[in-house]
Amino acid sequence: SGFLDRKESVHDAFGAGHAGTALSAALGMATARDLRGSDESIVAIAGDGAFTCGITMEALNNIAHSTKQMTVVLNDNEWSIARNVGAIANYLNKLITHPDYNKLNAKALSLLKKFPGGGHIRNFLSKAKRETKDFFVSSNLFEAYGLRYIGPIDGHDLDTLIPYLEFCKQ
Incomplete structure (x- = not known):
């Protein structure tokens, strides 16, 4: 379907019609994990198009203050249903470390x-x-939200990607 669908993949923890909900859902899962006192890793993966969604900005605003650990992967694939517009889209297009x-x-x-x-x-x-x-480098949008930014990383280069994901788990 192109969207989160628990019937299509065991890796989809919830169903949604837009990837813009990924960070908010992951924040809820991380908060529940923290309240239980468990230590599983919570990872939200969202494309650059999702970062133009208001609910994503709301989640970014709360992640650093609401949970002890959560990983956000920005998949800057420059692809979405429609052309990304606005200040956030422009910022993400220029973001580098x-x-x-x-x-x-x-x-x-x-x-x-x-x-x-x-x-x-x-x-x-x-x-x-x-x-x-x-x-x-100067501070970027993610660090302004109190989040540690690591990147950019080539997601197709597993020898590079996996150590970074392991680092993020710590």
Whole structure:
């Protein structure tokens, strides 16, 4: 059908007529997970067209303050039922994160995993990481909502994509 349909895929956790509901539904699932005290990963995948939807903006506004962990994947496939218009669509078309920062971040994470207590070191260095990132790029829309942005990443390159998704689970 092209939309979320539980009858078509076991991976569709709910049914909807527009992908713009993905972030709000995932936020609800993450909030329920937090209230239960469980630790499953919640991932919302939405195309760039969904980010022009008001309910998506509402979810972005609440994710950082309402849940302890949730991953949002923006599939910038430049495809939707109709042409995307407006400021958000224009912003998403221009959104980039400096590749040098992403390389530095991946190397640092890999190095810290090799040391006992690497998690504590990572927390200690988080402020320096933020400042390093700010040196390369200014804040973007997602960070203005209090979310950590990582990207862009080629979703067809699994050797690159999977480590980033593992990083997001932490």
